[in-house]
Amino acid sequence: MEKKLCVIGLGYVGLPLAHAFSKKYKVIGFDINELRIEELSNGFDRTLELSKEQVEEAKKNGMTFSNKLEDIKDCNIYIVTVPTPVDSKNKPDLTPLIKSSATIGKVLSKGDIVIYESTVYPGVTEEICVPELEKTSGLKFNKDFFCGYSPERINPGDKEHTVSKILKITSGSTKEIADVVDKLYQSIITAGTFKATSIKVAEAAKVIENTQRDVNIALVNELALIFDTMGIDTNEVIEAAATKWNFIKLKPGLVGGHCIGVDPYYLTFRAEELGYTPNLILGARQINNAMGKYIAEKTIKILIDNDKKIKNSNILVLGVTFKENCPDVRNTKVIDIVDELRKYGTNVDIYDPWVDLSEEKTHFTHELMAKNPFELEKKYDAIVVAVAHDEFIKLTKEDYKSISNGKEILIDIKGILENPDWRL
Structure with missing residues (x-):
């Protein structure tokens, strides 16, 4: 069967991914933002991840943009790249993920695959998204439709480490689907793929990537506060320490954005739900904030x-x-x-x-x-x-x-x- 892809969520992650896939497959870019669809249809990407030439290239390849449900009903692979923010109390806000799953459920057909790229805590795909897909579609998971998880690794503003040049983790809800998902990404990722043993492993791998960086930056920030009280230049200390071969060279600073400053809360939320208090991770968040x-x-x-x-x-x-x-x-x-x-x-x-x-x-x-x-x-x-x-x-x-x-x-x-x- 010919693959027809729908990328849901055309932000910093979804648009470059859709552009990469458009070189090999028929792709529809779906977003609920009508202005965003209009701008992209006219060749303008306000995130500046793609140039006008790249947007036009995708369109020449046959890629279209839409916010209408009927335009995506004949797709057979749906890739979800919506934001996963936190609320005012730093609790995961899965609303965009749940709503996009409900949207897909309305057009889901037998044999279709839904792949999630949004950062989540382990278990979200199968415990929250899948039930929404089943409820809206009336179809049965791993019998009528299947799922995969391949976490995004987009670095906004980085024109060197683009989507096809970053090694990609893949996974699937069955062994066979894991192979299908892996081959799909292999077809556009020149850096290669890593097939995780399960969706939960892939979800966990993503959330600790940014958690590890957050903790490391928190250490440097705390050192900066200490050295500042001592009248010592932190950057000079870092340059000296970096002469050791295995020193991780990071600089102090603000930790914002939609990844490093957010993703750790997904892990800590789930850990606390299970009765474990992740003191180191929460402490790092407190320092950086x-x-x-x-x-x-x-x-x-x-x-x-x-x-x-x-x-x-x-x-x-x-x-x-x-x-x-x-x-x-x-x-x-x-x-x-x-x-x-x-x-x-x-x-x-x-x-x-x-x-x-x-x-x-x-x-x-x-x-x-x-x-x-x-x-x-x-x-x-x-x-x-x-x-x-x-x-x-x-x-x-x-x-x-x-x-x-x-x-x-x-x-x-x-x-x-x-x-x-x-x-x-």
């Missing part, structure tokens, strides 16, 4: 040390996305710095040339500057460089001086400035 407050407090202290008035002082924050050269503002921790600074009565302006101003309100209530502050007359008492966008790396000491109120006070979170007043 507190970094924004620490940076803000450090900024205030440096203003005081320089005899600057705090109330109504003007502070410029450069960058708000969760990483450099990427428009993604989901779960950005830069906002924690802004919120804390404003508690002291300061006036904070935020500038980020990568953020679509029409999108900002969907993620936070803060208003971003529409114009480049380096082209305006306003002066600032302190400047916080929060994201290492290329545009900011190119700035000179004179650029900062030109918009500073008296002596320039520079707070460098990303280690891109020469001789800042303080560096994390």
Whole structure:
């Protein structure tokens, strides 16, 4: 049977995946966002993961975009790449996953395969998604339809490690389906695949990838706090320690985004449900979540040390996305710095040339500057460089001086400035 794929969720993960599959198969990209479908149909990807040429290439290959259920009913492989966020209490929000499963159930036919790529805790695919598929479709799991799990490994903004160049974990609900899923991904992944022994193993492997990184960064962040109280430059310590062959070289910083700052909560949630308290993982989350407050407090202290008035002082924050050269503002921790600074009565302006101003309100209530502050007359008492966008790396000491109120006070979170007043 000829494979016809439907990729559900056309964000940072789904769109590049659909583009890769379109080179080999007939693909329909499905998303509930009507504007997103319209933009992609016109060749525009607002996530900037694909260029206009790449979107047009996918369309020439026969790929179409739709938000209509009838357009996907004749597909036989459904790949789910919807977000899996956490709520205000850091509990997993599986609503997008459950709703997409219900949507697929309405068009599911005998012999179809549903593959999930969204990050979850072990057991979600078979214990939460499958029952939804069965309920909506009336079909029986592993008799009428089958499932697979192949966790996404997309790195937003990374144009080198693209979807086809990253080794992919695969799995299936039966041995035969595991082989089918593995061969499907092998056909587009030049880096190869790793077939896990079960869906739960694949789910667990994904969730610990980012949990491990979160814990490692938390260690470096805690060391940075310790060394800061000692008056020692953490980055100099790291460079010295990195001369040992097996030292893991990480730098302190904010841990935001939709992966490292979110995925550990999926694992801790399930662990606590089963009666185990994951103290190390939760402790790491606590350390990383507190970094924004620490940076803000450090900024205030440096203003005081320089005899600057705090109330109504003007502070410029450069960058708000969760990483450099990427428009993604989901779960950005830069906002924690802004919120804390404003508690002291300061006036904070935020500038980020990568953020679509029409999108900002969907993620936070803060208003971003529409114009480049380096082209305006306003002066600032302190400047916080929060994201290492290329545009900011190119700035000179004179650029900062030109918009500073008296002596320039520079707070460098990303280690891109020469001789800042303080560096994390």
